[in-house]
Amino acid sequence: MSSVLDALAALEKRAGVSLPDIEVIERAIEPVELRPGEFAFRQGEPHPYVHIVHTGLLKQYFTDQDGSEWIKSFSAEQVPFACLEALSGLPALFTSEAIEASVTERVPFRQILALADRHAQWQKALGTAYALLARIKVRRERDLLMLTAEQLHARFVVESPALAERIPQKDLAGFIGVTPVGLNRIVKRYREKH
Amino acid sequence: MSSVLDALAALEKRAGVSLPDIEVIERAIEPVELRPGEFAFRQGEPHPYVHIVHTGLLKQYFTDQDGSEWIKSFSAEQVPFACLEALSGLPALFTSEAIEASVTERVPFRQILALADRHAQWQKALGTAYALLARIKVRRERDLLMLTAEQLHARFVVESPALAERIPQKDLAGFIGVTPVGLNRIVKRYREKH
DNA sequence: CTTCGTCATTAACCCCGGTTAATCAGGAGA
DNA sequence: TCTCCTGATTAACCGGGGTTAATGACGAAG
Structure with missing residues (x-):
């Protein structure tokens, strides 16, 4: 069973719909293998794919002028990720990079949009996914x-x-918003209390 | 012209759809008058309405155990606001309070959901609104x-x-994430440089 | 085995912002 | 007018985290 299909099943449940033509998505799945340090997509580039992690671990981060990384989110098994701007052809706001050797399943966003235009169930599921993202954020x-x-x-x-x-x-x-040195001090204090 | 109808016109354009039965929403609009310090809704309470500011200015904020306010957003004329959790019957994550004497137009969310269930255009517009919120966040x-x-x-x-x-x-x-004393120091430095 | 590079750890120094508290300004109400 | 309340301002003190730099741990590559 693919991670994409698992995720769609979960989304069906959450949105309260039954999604038709799922095989269209199933056929469009592209597995992507990434070694540590390789990118799923990079800040500044368009990238019209939705990813779901099959195995491994990735980080999504913003890079500032100094080159510092500020981490938006981590994605481990079953966690989807994408940049909404990059889905619609704009430059991605952040980079997605593998921390561990990883395999993600990606689906071209236009396939999802096509289904959403054709089926109200897909439109509703897409809206539900957006709403969930907004709530998390x-x-x-x-x-x-x-x-x-x-x-x-x-x-x-x-x-x-x-x-x-x-x-x-x-x-x-x-991810927490401090420097590595800063977090190390916090971890040290934390260890001393436990 | 009401603020709600203005906002729907803008949403039609953004989503690339023409919304049917808008008069259903128009009839459901409830104007709400708020004096400074009064609430549109409060943290912890369900509140199944979407608001759009007609005149005035409001703040949305989280309250912590100490009673401190941490401001999520401001809403002035034409700016919509709602808590997604509160729309679906859960306790609101934050409070909405008038800073200035304000009038908001609120629409029961079930009316919007009903239209979305009936018309793909409304479903798409709703999804577009969620996506916009996620991008802002x-x-x-x-x-x-x-x-x-x-x-x-x-x-x-x-x-x-x-x-x-x-x-x-x-x-x-x-809003910036500091105390009033802290911001005052920042403002003072800012004035000295300009 | 040796070297290199990355990450973790720690120290020293400094500055920003939290905290508390006092003072001031201005509007609302008696 | 006098009082009260809220918000703005400033001072004093202190602690957390930034910065830099040195050291250590460890795995990868040679």
Whole structure:
């Protein structure tokens, strides 16, 4: 069973619809193999594909003028990712890079748009996916606004202990919004209390 | 012309559709008058309405255990706001409060859902609105991650000078992620450089 | 085995912003 | 007019995190 089909099944359930012509998507799936450090897409480039991680781990990050990475999200098995701007031909706002050796399944976005234009069920599922993304991002906004770096770190290791093991400390730092040196101090304090 | 109808016209254009039965929405519009300090909805309460500001200015903010406000967004004339969780009967993640005496036009979300179930055009327009929200929130996430409080303030006064005039300094502080005392120091430095 | 590169760790120094508290300005209401 | 309340401003103190740099750990490549 492919990760894309798993994800579509979950989306059907969430949106309360049954999706027709799923085989169209199934045939369009392109597996992509990435070694650590390779990119699914890069900031500034258009990239009209939706990815779902089959195996491995990737990070999505913004790069600033100094070349520093500020991490938007991690994607491990079953987690989808894409840049909405890049889907519609605009330059991607961020880069997607493999942390571990990974395989993602990507689907050309135009295939999804074509189904959405033809079937109300697909249109509704697409809208549901957008709404879910917006909800996740509002929560992230809240966390970044309200929580200190120390609180963000503590929450991450408590809520995602398995992921925290797989992510290099410097990347976790970029996700929390501090430098690697800064996070190391936080981790040290955290260890002393546990 | 109502603000809701203006917003729907803009959404039609963005989504590339023509929306049928708009008069259903028009009839469902409920104007809401708010004096400064009054709420459109409150954190923790369900609130199944989409609002659009007709006149005035509101803030949407998260409240933490200490009672501190962390501001998610401001909404002035023509700007829509709602909490996605609250639309579907869950507790709202944040509060919406009037800064100035305001009038908003609100539409029961079930009316929009009903139209979306009946017409593909409405389904598409709804999805487009969700996608727009997600894009705005990703940009906000990027700003909060990458920019210092000083940079956030400078961008706000340059990009939204009219809004910056109308917003009390303490609220701008909550939006940028610092305390009122902290922002005041930033503003002082900013004035000395200009 | 040796070298190289990346990441983790720690120290030293500094600055920004949090915290508390005092003062001031201005509008609302008695 | 006097009082009260809210918001803006400033000072003093302090702590967290940025910055730089040095050291260590470890796996990959030679």
